[in-house]
Amino acid sequence: MTSIADIVAEHAHREGPLLPILHDVQKAFGHVSEDAMRDIAQALNLTRAEVYGVVSFYHDFRKEAEARPILKLCRAEACKARGVDALVLIAENQSRVKVEPVYCLGLCSVGPAALVGDQVIARLDQARLSSLLEAM
């Protein structure tokens, strides 16, 4: 299993290595824990506050693990124009899948759109969203 030290070593030679490191830590462990932040800070000669400040600034990084599968539903203007707000109730009516807002997936001509992992889904309606959530 990959360790924090391995990940840091892989990126340490790069200019501005912190974000690539945080991405890889989150990919490997599902989140960036307090312990991980401490180790990264030490390895990069940063304060823990600096690393915490970066982790907490960006929406992508989570400080706690999320056990459920995650569906990112676009809630920005173009998807609103295509009726995403009517789908939010369906998403909120279940708790098995964690539904998070995302502000634009660049699928603005075929919304409402969602992202599951690296899989993009467009032209969502109530039926398609329901079956998508059930299949996750």
Next chain:
Amino acid sequence: MTVRISNDAVALACGADAVAAAFAAAGVDVERVSSWGMHWMEPLVDIDGVGYGQVSADQVPSILSGDAKSIGRIEDHPFIARQNRLTFARAGKTRPTSLDDYYASGGWLGLGQARAIGAEATIETIIVSGLRGRGGAGFPAGIKWRTVADAPAEQKYIVCNADEGDSGTFADRMVMEGDPFMLIEGMAIAGFAVGATKAYIYIRSEYPHAIAKMEAAIQLSAHLIAPFVVEVRVGAGAYICGEETSLLNSLEGKRGEVRAKPPLPALEGLFGKPTVVNNVLTLAAVPWILAHGGEAYAAYGMGRSKGTMPVQLAGNVKHGGLFEVAFGITLGELVNEIGGGTASGRPVRCVQVGGPLGAYIAPAQFDLPFDYEAFAAADALIGHAGITVFDDSVDMAQMARFAMEFCAIESCGKCTPCRLGSTRGVETIDQIIAGKNVDANLALLADLAETMKFGSLCAMGGFTPYPVMSAIKLFPEDFNR
């Protein structure tokens, strides 16, 4: 017979993989190409130039037997035929990460020309072309390049801003997924012109397919641009990192907080070094300009808005997609003639141009020509040229509230008008929606908008008032008036 199906994210999201698999199962060779940009047609199947729209896997047998109805030759379709495709000349035609396809369609000619005429003449060509920053600010690209070229430093950088966060825009994504070598070539030309050997392309994490294709293309073309080096950096879900100084901080591994200007990034940018920060579309326009000459590019457009703009038709629009056209076309032509009105079939109530920070525009103003100066004079913004269409079911008070809410969620927090003003804005609009002291709260909101507009450090807080105040001005009835 060549069957071409796009592997652009829009096509994938609409089910293109299943269609491609069905053709493959029938024993047909399928080429996965970039998207034509006719998004309402996706998955679009192109068989020797003839198109079949919105294809599902079960329609494959009828297409192969000739029984299915085609849309005719794709290149003759009015949506394509009316465009001036310079940046998107390869769209729909080439395999995105095929170097052979890129060479065969005129790839690397611009870089070759730049190397032949030298750095100074390359910058002069960009200045002559009139190319302006396509990210929104519209600053002349050649002037920025000259500033960086003239700045003495051992290390300079090219930074490509691919943090395309504005809702209603997807042209950057289409360039990266559809024609990544063109963007690499554009960065290499910029690097050659200003004397930079290293480029970073900062791509938002919401674009996994763009990241994968850019990384593949960089590997394949590394020897062609050497000693110039391009590296992908992935954003982390912060809208503000589309602002150039915030992006630079993010690249340095810091919180994406906005920097005060001056110093200009051209003089003190990434790691304090002279840096060209250009949008994807700006850099993507560069190879064509070098290959065909600055005058050829400047022959398109109007006034001080030269060349073409890849307009993105989005939201509740019948014919959504990518429409690259010379500046000067009117908003009404784009929305009604090319876009075909709304997808829902209801009347168009308004459009928002330029993303979440752009003003709402009503059909009464649809004679507005697409031109930086004309839009600015109308208190509107071309921005990244995304047009989001809304039908008459939209509640503009809710949209105004969302503009403030979005600013509150995405504000970097560095300056007070943006950080606090956005939250106070949401609260005030909530009061108005609830019918409490409507006149007084509208006056308060107007005052708050002034403070944000003139007191914010960057366009996030400075431009959020545009959608809010334009919504109130155009549709007072939605605000209990």
